[in-house]
Each structure stands twice: as C-alpha cells, then as structure tokens.
Amino acid sequence: MLSSAVVSDSFRDVAVAAARRAGALLHAQLGAAHRVSHKGTPVNLVTEMDRAAEALIIEAIRSRFPDHAILAEESGQLEGAPRYRWIVDPLDGTTNYAHGVPHYGVSIALEVDGRPALGVVYDPSRDECFVAERGRGGSLNGAPIHVSGAGHLNESLLCTGYGYDIREARDNNLAEHAALALRCQSVRETGSAVLDLAAVAAGRLDAYWELRLGPWDVAAGMVLVEEAGGRVTDPAGAPVDLNAPAVVASNGLIHDEILQVLREVRRA
Numbered sequence: 001m002l003s004s005a006v007v008s009d010s011f012r013d014v015a016v017a018a019a020r021r022a023g024a025l026l027h028a029q030l031g032a033a034h035r036v037s038h039k040g041t042p043v044n045l046v047t048e049m050d051r052a053a054e055a056l057i058i059e060a061i062r063s064r065f066p067d068h069a070i071l072a073e074e075s076g077q078l079e080g081a082p083r084y085r086w087i088v089d090p091l092d093g094t095t096n097y098a099h100g101v102p103h104y105g106v107s108i109a110l111e112v113d114g115r116p117a118l119g120v121v122y123d124p125s126r127d128e129c130f131v132a133e134r135g136r137g138g139s140l141n142g143a144p145i146h147v148s149g150a151g152h153l154n155e156s157l158l159c160t161g162y163g164y165d166i167r168e169a170r171d172n173n174l175a176e177h178a179a180l181a182l183r184c185q186s187v188r189e190t191g192s193a194v195l196d197l198a199a200v201a202a203g204r205l206d207a208y209w210e211l212r213l214g215p216w217d218v219a220a221g222m223v224l225v226e227e228a229g230g231r232v233t234d235p236a237g238a239p240v241d242l243n244a245p246a247v248v249a250s251n252g253l254i255h256d257e258i259l260q261v262l263r264e265v266r267r268a
Contacts, residue, residue: 010064015086015108015120016129018060022053022090022106023124030125031100047098050074053090057108061086073216085111087242089216093192107194109219116242119220119227121198130198132220132227138201147230147251148203153180153261156206156254159188159196163212173211179265180209180258197221200249201228207250207258211235215242225249235262 026049034047054074061070069080072088086108091097093104102125110118117134130145132138138145150156158180166172181187188205190196193213199205201224210217219242222232231252234240237259240247248258 011110011118012120012131012133014060014064015110015118016122016131018057019106019108019120019122020129021060022056023122025049025056026053026091026097026104026106027124030097030102034098036098047091047094049097050091050094053106054088057088057090057106061088071215073214083113087111087116087216087219089194089214089220092194092217093190096191101191103190103192103195105192105194105198107216107220109216109223111219111242116219116223119223121194121220121224123195123198128198130201130224132201132224134223134227136227138224138227140202145202145224145228147200147225147228148206149253150206150251151253153183153254153257154185156184157186157188158184158258159190159199159205159208161189161191161193161196161210161213163210165212169212171211176209176211176262176265179261183257183261193217194221197247197249198224200230200251201225203228203251206254207248209235209248209258209262211246213245213247215245218242218245218247221249222247231255233259235259235266 036047051074054072067081069085070078089107092107097104106122108120109116119132121130130140162173196208200208225232232249234246235248
C-alpha cells in the first residue's frame with residue numbers, strides 16, 4: 001500500500017497548475033474553427049488544441065521533474081525514471097469540443113511504483129478542479145467530496161460510453177447499456193470519461209462503466225472515485241488493467257448489482 005507521503009505537495013501543485021493552464025487555453029478557443037483529423041476511425045477525432053494543451057502540460061511536468069516518465073494520449077510514452085510516471089489526457093471529450101459543446105476535461109495522474117497515486121481532473125467550462133491523493137481523500141475546488149448514498153440499482157443514475165470501433169466491434173456495449181437502462185433510473189452518455197469518473201466521485205452519478213478505454217481516460221478518475229469512498233474494478237470485478245482498461249466505477253453500494261448484470265449480458 002502506498003503511503004500518502006509518496007505524493008508530495010509539489011507533485012499536486014504542478015498537476016493542478018498545469019491542468020488549469022491547459023483548461024484555460026482550451027476554454028479560450030471553445031467554439032472557434034479547429035483543424036480536425038481522425039485517428040483510425042471517423043469517430044476518433046483529434047484537434048490542434050489536443051496537441052497544444054498536451055505540449056503545455058508536458059512542458060510543465062518536464063520543467064519540474066525532468067527525470068519522470070510521461071504517458072500522454074497524443075505523444076505516447078516519454079521515457080524517464082520508472083518509479084514516477086505521469087499519465088496525461090489533455091482534452092477528454094474532443095468530439096464535444098470540436099462541436100462547441102462545453103463538456104470536456106483535462107486529466108493528469110501520477111503513477112507511483114505502478115499504481116495511480118494522484119489524480120487531477122479539471123472542467124474548464126465550470127471551473128471545477130477535482131483533486132485526490134492516495135490516502136488523503138478527494139476534493140472539488142478545495143471542498144471534500146464523497147460518493148453518493150444510492151443503495152440500489154433501481155434508484156441510481158448511471159453513465160457510460162462507447163469505443164471508437166463501435167461500428168465494427170461486436171463487443172460494443174450496446175447490450176450492456178440496454179440491460180442496465182431497464183434496471184436503473186436512467187443511463188447518460190456525456191462524451192467525457194474523465195468528467196464521468198469525477199461525477200461519480202462527487203456523488204452526482206452513482207456509477208459509470210465503459211468497456212474499452214485508454215490509460216489516460218481512467219488513471220486520475222480511479223484515484224478520485226476510490227478516495228471519495230467508491231469502488232473501481234473491471235467488469236468481472238477484478239482490478240483494472242491500466243494497459244487496456246475496462247472500468248466499472250461506483251459508489252460501492254450498487255457495484256455488485258452492476259457487475260451481476262454485466263456478467264449476465266456478457267455470458268449470453
């Protein structure tokens with residue numbers, strides 16, 4: 001188990017400052033005309049703002065911790081000392097952003113000895129900064145946060161998302177969505193995994209699941225949910241594999257119900 005002392009105040013301060021600066025850059029250009037390209041499929045977008053925000057974050061980390069490794073969505077793996085690895089999503093919700101929809105976030109995590117120990121998620125549109133450190137709890141703009149108290153799936157509000165290969169893949173989450181939608185109050189699909197995880201941590205959503213994500217989508221949010229009193233596993237109930245993450249994040253109280261539904265659907 002990691003001690004909270006592993007994450008220093010300087011790590012947190014650098015991550016928060018970088019997330020806020022990147023968010024301000026993105027916010028200033030929301031609604032502008034952007035250069036949009038595609039990564040493999042027509043629904044996997046990237047803009048020049050993804051790259052600009054990522055460059056800003058990498059520079060902020062490298063200037064303070066030049067020997068740390070970094071894994072960033074657009075730049076890939078940047079080598080460094082193996083004990084500390086930053087995991088960066090500079091703009092989660094690119095499709096929303098490219099269409100001028102003000103729902104997107106910046107995510108920065110620090111992995112220590114192979115385990116996410118610090119998570120920062122910033123929502124520029126609402127000026128909301130979520131921060132969690134392993135063993136120290138989570139906060140929103142400095143105020144403590146906690147997961148919801150919903151005790152049953154039928155009284156819960158869930159959220160999900162879909163892989164970029166939804167048009168081709170058989171394992172596309174549509175059957176899972178249908179099954180859970182019939183058992184809860186409603187299911188949302190917002191287009192930003194990092195903000196969905198932050199919403200679970202803050203008690204706004206009772207759970208979030210998705211079957212195919214990147215490490216940068218979940219690393220910070222996992223820390224947020226767990227430090228806010230929630231539970232995070234893969235759809236089988238095992239620990240999340242950050243190399244190929246599939247995630248169920250909940251308030252903990254309805255977690256087993258969600259896992260049971262997913263097992264039933266995925267066995268069919």
